[in-house]
Amino acid sequence: MIFVIKVGGNVIDNPELLQRFLKNFAAVPGxxxxxxxxxxxxxxIGDKLGIESRYVNGRRITDAETIDVVTMVYGGLVNKQLVAKLQANGCNAIGLTGADANIIPAVKRPVKEIDYGFAGDISTVQAAPLKALLEAGLTPVFAPLTHDGKGQMLNTNADTIASSLATALSAYYEVRLIYCFEKKGVLHDANNDDAVINLIDRQIYQELLEDKVLTDGILPKLENAFAAIESGVKEVLIGHADDVLSNTSDTVAGTLIR
Known part of the structure; x- marks a missing residue:
């Protein structure tokens, strides 16, 4: 089995949690x-450069100045710091964006009610070069960036990139897609971190939606999870970053989605 693991921004922003996560990620076998x-x-960094960040419905508006900033920060600073820290933990990582080896071509999101600017919607995933890296013993580390094939970088949701990569690799491997964030899993009660729902299938998901149990923040992860499963991914797990080793074993600690 191959593990496609996405780590959330709140973990990236927490140095102690990130350090623990990377040490455990490096120890994941295979x-x-x-x-x-x-x-x-x-x-x-945008604030320091005088570039204001704008959001609509929680999504960043990526104008011409902002795509330069996120390309530098996500594809450069954050990505290479993660790679260097993984190397320090004995994991032979290689940093990538969707433009590298043309792995994730995308299209600029069409303007409808909102113009998201240089936001990318994934067209396809070229799994062959990714498989070659994996078979060479390398661990790819992807920044949340894609490209349009015409020289333009695009800002793309990391959850969606994870789901798309997992789906593409399911043609070659059994895949477990894991979303690691600061909660222990999908919760019955957003105010109780121990109220983890251990298993969700489509029927349970519909019941949770009808009962309005789920918070808005978890819904995109669940939609991406079911999209991946319906496209060939064996299973998806949502859990705490500290539990990544458990969640790459047979004893899972978060929410398993099937």
């Missing part, structure tokens, strides 16, 4: 891929 979010670092 083939694995890491996809990281951006955290608040791009916002902080």
């Amino acid at each position: 083939k694995k891929i890491l996809i990281h979010g951006g955290g608040k670092i791009a916002t902080r």
Whole structure:
């Protein structure tokens, strides 16, 4: 089995939690891929450069100045720091964006009610070069960036990149897609970190939606999870970053989605 693991921005922003996560990720046996979010670092650096961050419905508006900032920060600073820290933990990582080896071509999101700017919607995933890296013993580490094939970088949701990579690799491997963040899993009660729902299938998901148990923040992860499963991924797990070793074993600690 191969593990496609996405680590959230709140983990990236927490140095102690990130250090523990990377040490544990490096210890995960076998083939694995890491996809990281951006955290608040791009916002902080943009502020220093006088570039204001704008959001609509929680999504960043990526104008011409902002795509330069996120490309530098996500594809450069954050990505290479993660790679260097993984190397220090004995994991032979290689940092990538979707433009590298043309692995994740995308299209600029069409303007409808909102113009998200240089936001990318994934067209396809070229799994062959990714498989070659994995078979060579390398651990790919993806920044949340894609490209349009015409020279333009695009800002793309990291959860979606993780789901798309997992789906593409399911043609070659059994895949477990894991979303690691600061909660222990999908919760019955957002105010109780121990109220973990251990298993969710489509029927349970519909019941949770009807009962309005789920918070808005977890819904995109669940939609990406079911999209991956319906496209060939064996299973998806949502759990705490500290539990990544458990969640790459047979004894899972978070929410398993089938």
